Amino acid sequence: MFYYLRRIFLLVITVALVSVITFAVFQILPGDPVRTMLGTEADETQIENLRNELGLNRPLYQQYFDWIGGLFTGDLGNSIRFSMPVSDLLMERLPVTLSVASMALVIVVLVALPLGIFVARRQNKVSDVVLSSVTQLGMAIPSFWLGMILILYIGMNVDFFRINGYIPWSESIKGALSTLVLPALTIAIPQIAVKFRYVRTAILEQMELDYVRTIRSKGLPEKLIVYKHILKNALIPILTIFGLITAEVVAGTIIVEQVFALPGVGQLLITSISYRDFPLVQGIVMYITITVVLINFIVDMLYSVIDPRIRLR
Amino acid sequence: MEQKEKLLEIKDLRVYFEIAPSRMAKAVDGVSFHLNRGETVALVGESGSGKSVTSLSIMKLLSIPPGKIVSGSIELEGKDLLRLSEKEMRKVRGDDIAMIFQEPMTSLDPVFKIGDQIMESIIHHQRISKKEAKERALELLKLVGIANPEKVIKEYPHQLSGGMRQRVMIAIAMSNNPKVLIADEPTTALDVTVQSQILKLMLKMQDTFNSSILLITHDMGVVAETADRVLVMYAGQIVEEAEVKEVFLNPQHPYTKALLKTMPSLENNVRRLLSIPGNVPPSHQFPKGCRFADRCEFAMDICRDSAPELESVSEGHHVRCYIPFKKGGEAVDKEQRSVTKSF
Numbered sequence A: 001m002f003y004y005l006r007r008i009f010l011l012v013i014t015v016a017l018v019s020v021i022t023f024a025v026f027q028i029l030p031g032d033p034v035r036t037m038l039g040t041e042a043d044e045t046q047i048e049n050l051r052n053e054l055g056l057n058r059p060l061y062q063q064y065f066d067w068i069g070g071l072f073t074g075d076l077g078n079s080i081r082f083s084m085p086v087s088d089l090l091m092e093r094l095p096v097t098l099s100v101a102s103m104a105l106v107i108v109v110l111v112a113l114p115l116g117i118f119v120a121r122r123q124n125k126v127s128d129v130v131l132s133s134v135t136q137l138g139m140a141i142p143s144f145w146l147g148m149i150l151i152l153y154i155g156m157n158v159d160f161f162r163i164n165g166y167i168p169w170s171e172s173i174k175g176a177l178s179t180l181v182l183p184a185l186t187i188a189i190p191q192i193a194v195k196f197r198y199v200r201t202a203i204l205e206q207m208e209l210d211y212v213r214t215i216r217s218k219g220l221p222e223k224l225i226v227y228k229h230i231l232k233n234a235l236i237p238i239l240t241i242f243g244l245i246t247a248e249v250v251a252g253t254i255i256v257e258q259v260f261a262l263p264g265v266g267q268l269l270i271t272s273i274s275y276r277d278f279p280l281v282q283g284i285v286m287y288i289t290i291t292v293v294l295i296n297f298i299v300d301m302l303y304s305v306i307d308p309r310i311r312l313r
Numbered sequence B: 001m002e003q004k005e006k007l008l009e010i011k012d013l014r015v016y017f018e019i020a021p022s023r024m025a026k027a028v029d030g031v032s033f034h035l036n037r038g039e040t041v042a043l044v045g046e047s048g049s050g051k052s053v054t055s056l057s058i059m060k061l062l063s064i065p066p067g068k069i070v071s072g073s074i075e076l077e078g079k080d081l082l083r084l085s086e087k088e089m090r091k092v093r094g095d096d097i098a099m100i101f102q103e104p105m106t107s108l109d110p111v112f113k114i115g116d117q118i119m120e121s122i123i124h125h126q127r128i129s130k131k132e133a134k135e136r137a138l139e140l141l142k143l144v145g146i147a148n149p150e151k152v153i154k155e156y157p158h159q160l161s162g163g164m165r166q167r168v169m170i171a172i173a174m175s176n177n178p179k180v181l182i183a184d185e186p187t188t189a190l191d192v193t194v195q196s197q198i199l200k201l202m203l204k205m206q207d208t209f210n211s212s213i214l215l216i217t218h219d220m221g222v223v224a225e226t227a228d229r230v231l232v233m234y235a236g237q238i239v240e241e242a243e244v245k246e247v248f249l250n251p252q253h254p255y256t257k258a259l260l261k262t263m264p265s266l267e268n269n270v271r272r273l274l275s276i277p278g279n280v281p282p283s284h285q286f287p288k289g290c291r292f293a294d295r296c297e298f299a300m301d302i303c304r305d306s307a308p309e310l311e312s313v314s315e316g317h318h319v320r321c322y323i324p325f326k327k328g329g330e331a332v333d334k335e336q337r338s339v340t341k342s343f
């Protein structure tokens, strides 16, 4: 029980810390949103008026507490550029980003996990060399380039795929898939290339352990040893890896949304940064933070499901 | 042991490890011995002498590579295990031959309940229902002296003490009435008081199931408490083999004598940690003569020139040393007297 309480406490602290940092960073960053909005022609009184209107002249702590209070009520202030609530903008864009991210994540899990187990069971020198080259390649390929390659060779040639824009799930499932699969693959492929080896390592490490020898001494078949015992034990390190992957996938959506012109949160982030649209940027950064922190929290909870030793701590 | 029936017989077993291209570590180098039905045989020797490699070879649990069984046979009731396929061998493991290991802390799967770990072996070999297997698991836990089996069956390994875990290991090992139980240093990692409880338990299990035990240890005290017969192993070879009494009262090999001296003395009841001076020669470069010669206080010229064979000094007593066969040798008498006196 203490374990869970501590995790929840940590969750709250992390979110609070990030909110302070996010807020502070945009105060320090050069560039003034008001000047950006009004353009170079504006005179000082105009600027001053708008600053007052936006509440930018209040003390910083007050601005911060206003903003953070809004987090709980869902009111993140108004976007400077779009003149509409940040939360509305996020709600509009979130389904796109979450669709790409979760699809990418599912692909990574479905491929990297079995692949990692497979190569762990069949290791030899040749496959080791091949596998590490695959990993090098996966690390070296920039995702915008991979995205363009996919557009060029698959998107342009296979009728099913659309290489531009987004069709909501509610409109057409097939349509949604046609816009999401390639972006998801763009994120997933480098992740798979790098992370399946982590799975392999996690499995191989287990194979060396004493308890595996005990199970072998009971005469159990290799399949049972791997898929029942080793996998459940290896799931503890593997889960850590997938927590990491999820965070990277969420970050990966930012670039991929640019390449595939997907109207997601990532795209919004990039435009809002160049526009110095601080309320919007802060809102998006908080969204990313909360997603990542929540994932870590879920991972921690899952640890305790898998590993009975953790529940006691 | 009225009638002696050979249950397990190992002949000329050689297990090498390729530690570098064409550099072989001869971990087990021509080992032959047998186990009679219902008998407890102790395999003793310092660490690194090849005891674990021998026992893992019998179970065919050695990782190959780097290990390689170069020659020999391991016959269980006349059937050579080395010729069995992996699939056939799985029927032997945990059923005909079971094993318990040195580290009770790490030998159980940390994420499965004790009950599951006992039951899965029973279900796999006896093909009985989960419910029957559970009954059997409870029975076994009671048999190995666990007072509250209903509770323990639902617990995870980390909730038990080392001694309790080793009891669980014994329960798992005995779950299919094995003919042979191999115990590789089963008490080394345990407290002194728990040690003898576990040894007694093993002997009790042996009585209950009429199994043979191959008990691996480096502790002559453990040997004295449990064994019928003793195999002394040094640098990959058996250097002396005899009934337990004979080993303690009339040891022939200087290495056996040295091992006996490392035993904690009973009179002043202190556990002194004694060791034999010098080191086991590395198994990739054994000397051409006797492998113990460099550490032997009685070594003669011949000992360094040629390796002695394992020869019989009396019925059932074999020794790999020139000294006992040296006619009228001074060394023999003097040493013999001093050892019997000190014992």
Ligand SMILES: Nc1ncnc2c1ncn2[C@@H]1O[C@H](COP(=O)(O)OP(=O)(O)O)[C@@H](O)[C@H]1O
Pocket: B017, B019, B025, B026, B027, B045, B046, B047, B048, B049, B050, B051, B052, B053, B054, B066, B067, B283
């Ligand atoms: N996996 C291995 N690779 C290389 N050498 C090994 C391996 N396992 C054991 N050996 C060698 O085999 C010898 C005997 O080891 P072992 O049987 O574990 O000794 P004991 O159990 O008597 O302490 C040691 O000298 C060790 O160097």
Ligand SMILES: [Mg+2]
Pocket: B048, B051, B052, B053, B184, B185
């Ligand atoms: Mg050992």
